[in-house]
Amino acid sequence: MAGASYSMPASIAFAAAMAGELGWTPLLNYLLTVTALLVAFYVVFRTGANLRFAEPGLTTAQVMAPLPPGLYLMYHVGSHEARAAMLLTVIVPLFYGLLDFGMRRFLGVTAVYFVAYCALFAVLAWHQPELLQDPDEWIMLIALAALMVQLGLIGGFVSELGDVLRRKNRELGEALTRIADMAVHDELTGVYNRHHLVDVLRREVSRAARGDAVFSVCLMDLDLFKQVNDRHGHLVADEVLRRCAHHVESRIRDIDTFGRYGGEEFVLVLPATGAPAARDVAERLRRELADLEFANDAGERFGITVSVGIAVSPRSPSATVDALLHEADAALYDAKNSGRNRVCSAAVPG
């Protein structure tokens, strides 16, 4: 932005110097000043010092910085035609503020530009009182005032539009995050959903197929959950599901994945875990869940138990998620059939 803000006044100033309208010394001073400003902005951005400011893009500074050197050029230029041409280029940086500034700041910066030019005109008129008699000077001042008002209104409108766009963009970003979150989480319990579990299982199956590591799957099913619903009501049963899910989620490693597979059935994926360790984990969780205490609306206390079926991934390229879950399900079936509240493992693959 900064480079573009200086190149136009610089080229007009150069043309004015060639035409004898501007001395070479003011031109040189201008070029040195804007070079110093450009280097300063470059260093600030390059070193990341801009991040310490409330406005890291430094738009206000970048819009304001070309004004003093521009006024300096206009002060030294000979004819008011050349000054008018420079004035047009000096106000160009204002456009860079259109999208970044809010309405108030844009109007404020526009006002500063206008007041600065009025000050320049006053100084010029002090040294050359005949300027006050020159209708062209007044026309230029009035034209600038009208231009600034127009620019202020357009700028304010665009700024507001920018605000709306930024807000909509933020809302869209938040909505996307929510949707992405909903896509992988179970609505009732907040733990991962079946869709995500299957994704994780697919990843683990292909990793195990490459021979990287074995992993285990625990299929956990709340025992006699129909009775919980029938005796204590759907809402209390929902709360049981939530608490059990949160308990397990809080008691596993970061690398493990736990989620609700459906109904009262949960899946725990244990990467880099063989059958004995998976069994230990499942046993511990089974005991802890059996120790949880729940209460219905009448204050009656009750507990629940879970049955768990464990399957360990085979190191085989032909292994599939379905086959693994089928094994875990068969082990869970054994656990249910042998009295519930227990952990059963599928036969360990060779």
Ligand SMILES: Nc1nc2c(ncn2[C@@H]2O[C@H](COP(=O)(O)OP(=O)(O)OP(=O)(O)O)[C@@H](O)[C@H]2O)c(=O)[nH]1
């Ligand atoms: N409150 C509530 N109940 C659910 C939900 N999902 C499934 N259930 C209930 O869970 C019960 C599962 O019952 P069954 O499949 O017969 O199994 P069970 O009673 O747990 O018996 P076993 O699995 O053999 O120990 C059914 O009554 C379902 O209505 C849910 O999101 N909320």
